[in-house]
Amino acid sequence: MTYIGKLTAEPLLQQRTFTAIDGSAQVYNYRTIRMNCGIDHFTGEMTGELAVKWPHQQQLDNVALWAADVTLHTKEFQTMNGEQRTVTVVRVTRLEPLA
DSSP states (O other), rough: EEEEEESSSSEEEEEEEOOTTSSSSSEEEEEEEEEETTEEEEEEEOOOOOOOTOTTGTTTTOOOOOOEEEEEEEEEEEEESSSSSEEEEEEEEEEEEEO
C-alpha cells in the first residue's frame, strides 16, 4: 500500500541492543516514521539495512510531500493481566521524496 503525505517528525536513525537466543549481543537499527496523509495518519518503522542506508536524510527540510510504501500485519499477544490483545504493525518498506 502506498501513502502520500507529510512527515510529522524527523525519522532519525536509532539503535537498540538486545540479546539474541544464542546469547550474543545484537543491534536493531530502525527509523520511526510518522506521516500525515490528509485525515489519516500513521506511525511505522523502517528497519535493518534499509533504515541504515536511507539516502534522503539531507532532503528533509526541502521536501513537502513523501511517498511511503507500507505493509500491515497484526500481532496477537497476552497482557500480564491475561487479556488477549491485537496490534497492527506498520512496516515502511520505501520512503522517497516527491519532486
